[in-house]
Amino acid sequence: MKKHIYEESNRLSYTMHGDYYLPDLVVNEEEPTYGKYGMLRKQFLKVHRPARYQYLLMTGELTAHLNRVDQEAREQVKIMLKQMAEKQGVTEQMKMQDQMKWVGLMNSIKACAEEIVLKERIYM
Template sequence: MKKQIYDEKNGLSYTLHGDYYLPDLEINEEEPTYGKYGIMRKQFLKEHRSARYQYLVLTGKLTEHLNQVDKEVREKVEMLVEQMAEQWGVTEELKMQNQMEWVRKMNNIRSRAVEIIDVELICV
């Protein structure tokens, strides 16, 4: 039997230990960093897509995936906020005339945008 093998399906190398092949895994000591939406995606994967989560952990692609999701969600939220503010007539003029009304409307818009994105991009 070969001492080491490589599985092209999952991209992992295995080493023979006794009668069993065990995956060659390395622990990344570096603390991963990702934003709010990356954390939300990680929690969703852990709870509802555990096989996908384990695959990403074992292949070392979890942090990359979470950072990508975080970046996409942030961009989409900003785009939605801009579009919704334009549709609802929330302008800089309103901000100058009535700041509290502008803040109230912008908070409402941002909450709606995040809710839409949560369903679309994080929980898939």
């Protein structure tokens, strides 16, 4: 029997250890660059989708996936903030006239936008 084999279907190489072929896995030591939403997605995958998490980790696609999810979530929150603020009449004029009211409304809008993004992008 061969000491090393390469499986074309899953793009993994294997080495014979005793009577078994074990995959040659290497942990990628690159520093993660994803943000808040990427970290939340990673935790969700670990706990609720362990098979998907392991697949992404073993194929080296985890960091790219988390970066993509993080970027998409940030863009969606930004767009929703703008749309919701316009719809509720939160303007720069209000900011100058009553700053505390403006801050309260913007905080409320941001919390709503983030909750929607978490449900639609992160926890699915």
